[in-house]
Amino acid sequence: MAGKFELYQDKGGDYRFRLKAGNGENIGTSQGYKAKTGATNGIESVKKNASEASLYEVFEGKSGKFYFNLKAANHQVILSSQGYANEAGAKKGTEAVMRAAPEAKVVEV
Numbered sequence: 001m002a003g004k005f006e007l008y009q010d011k012g013g014d015y016r017f018r019l020k021a022g023n024g025e026n027i028g029t030s031q032g033y034k035a036k037t038g039a040t041n042g043i044e045s046v047k048k049n050a051s052e053a054s055l056y057e058v059f060e061g062k063s064g065k066f067y068f069n070l071k072a073a074n075h076q077v078i079l080s081s082q083g084y085a086n087e088a089g090a091k092k093g094t095e096a097v098m099r100a101a102p103e104a105k106v107v108e109v
Contacts, residue, residue: 003027003100005043007036008109015039019046019079019101027096028070028079043106045078046070050101056094058087066090070097 007017014032017039021027030046033039049055049072058068065083068090072078079097084090 003096003104005046005101005104005106006109007039007043007106009036017043017106019097019104021096021100026082027093027100028068028081030079031077040106042078045072046097046101047104049073049078050097053094053098056097058090058094060087068094070094 003019003021005017005019010016010032014034015036015038016030016032018029019027030039030042033042049070055071056068057071058066060066061083063083065085066087066089067083068081069077070079081090081093084093
């Protein structure tokens, strides 16, 4: 089963999206966008930039967990990960985005 982007409106009224792997696991989420078009443009940016390894930043958070951000060419974060127990897990997360995002369908939830 292929990955998918879930586009939704949060409780505060912002539009967001999350990328889910083919197994249904959440790989990453977006920031909030005031307009739905902003979120759909964000999805297209993730699809476009997902295969470029240099645009991923893996880092250790204050909690001791590891995270990654995918940045657009303008250096703005377009997708942020969940926390991983170690750096290797976060790097595997970036690989999951590279595989899932380019061909992922968009589903409104």
